[in-house]
Amino acid sequence: MAGASTRSGMSAALTLIGKRFASSLLTLLLVSMTIFVIAQLLPGDAAQEALGQSATPEQVAALRHEMGLDRPAHVRYVSWLAGMVSGDPGQSLVANMPVSEVIAERLPNSLLLAALSALVALPVALAIGIGSAMNRGGRIDRALNIVTLSMVAVPEFLVATIAVLIFSVKLRWLPSIAMASSDMGWGDYLRGVAMPILTLSVIVIAQMARMTRAAVIDQMDRPYVEMAVLKGVAPVRIVLRHIMPNAIAPIVNAMALSLSYLLGGAVIVETIFNYPGLASLMVNAVTSRDMPLLQACAMIFCAAYLILMLIADVTAILANPRLRAQ
């Protein structure tokens, strides 16, 4: 493929992207099977769960039939998958309304929280990562290394607790519970979600900065950078003009990996601040063993993760001049 002529370069890239896309779809399919199988392994079943211990076997059998639980597992899997794809993943057992409606209410909140956190985290993380790479081995670099190394290992609820203590208990600037509703203005909304965003960003920034630093330093050791240094190119120019174009793929990869962390971190952060998002919905689904809802939430999180990884890989393919050349 490296020997491909420049004209076929673009089509080679497209083929690669197509293959990568297909493999993501296949992975998602396998993930859906895994989640379905695990969710169906629970002792007892949803019908028994819904009716409680006092139900007669006939009642349970009738409800099982009504819910379609008496069909063989592979039939249930196919109909569940078909439902997921067509946007109807079944009925939520606890809320007693379609899963799609429950999720439709929460998903925009989560996406907004993730987007705002990313917006805060990306520039800070890039600045820290590139800054400490340029100062490699120096005092600032070593200090930042210790700080980010510690931040990646701190539990979210400690960051959240400290944020609440500072900003809502001591300074009384922000509410300690996240408010988010459609009838709020932007100012109120931002005040309401400032602390969840802060908490999520802190840990994402630490992770992303570390990976960005590693990506930039990896390039700094290459001969072409040494050449530029010997030519007397200014350090800032070396980073921006020489290193960055080559480090884009690993940096985007780092961003995608860190942002995928937002998915898991949101589980704790949404719960501690009572934020009405998808992750806290999923926690409720676990507590109430609402399997249809849980499966749908899990699939959304997995799909989001796979999409992020896909974006990272496609960027890497497009950033490779051998494939991009037209």
Place this chain on the structure above:
Amino acid sequence: MGNAFQRAKALPLSGKVGLALVIFWLAVALFGPMLAPYPVGAFVAYDVFDAQSAKHWLGSDYLGRDVLSRLLSGARYTVGLAAAAALLASTTGTALALTAAVGGSKVDEPLSRFMDMLISIPSKIFSLVLVAAFGSSLGLLLLIAAFTYVPGNYRIARALAVNLAQMDYVQVARARGEGRFHIAIAEILPNMIHPLLADFGLRFVFIVLLLSGLSFLGLGVQPPDADLGSLVRENISGLGEGALAILAPAVAIATLTVGVNLLIDAIGFSGKGKGR
């Protein structure tokens, strides 16, 4: 022993701090409950969310129990569960990786594809599904945490083992007619033990954070047992007044995980692989 001491002396300051924290928490997990000034479940203070005092070094919790005593006992759950789960995850992942490395592509291909699939399920989401399906007794939590982090260990161990399997000395062993089991255990494993130990430390950190997170959500260790995450959860009503009862266990978890991280970093192994 003298060798270990000299190595510890050669560590940079951050590594010494990390080592001290790790030793401290191991000691607390082993001996802490014996030093507890009060029984774990006893109501000993008249006020809830007391500040620190001579009688209660870390104040009292939401029911008027001694926070220090509960913390000492909670640390044993957190450290013990996480260490056992990390050990189980690492041994399982490494055993599978060695099997893949010496088993040829017929074993390697399907196993690696399967692990790649598992690794693309975010770990917190995966463990939530597992908890919903199986419940969260202590034994199950251990298994769930271990299972969640097997794929990550497998990926790293396999990369190491496949590289080693191509080395000349392994080829020589093969030509000598050594069995696959001997090659995996006696030839390959000893040469990957160092990075594997560092990976074990990382798994331990991930699992501490995962289990505390689950307990914090009320889905982990169940009362009357309590790990450090449960302590944060049960005292969450003290957040508004900045109670020591909620800060102390949260800071305890952080010092434990940060300590392990600092130590691994100072020993000089760049941890690659999926983050938490």
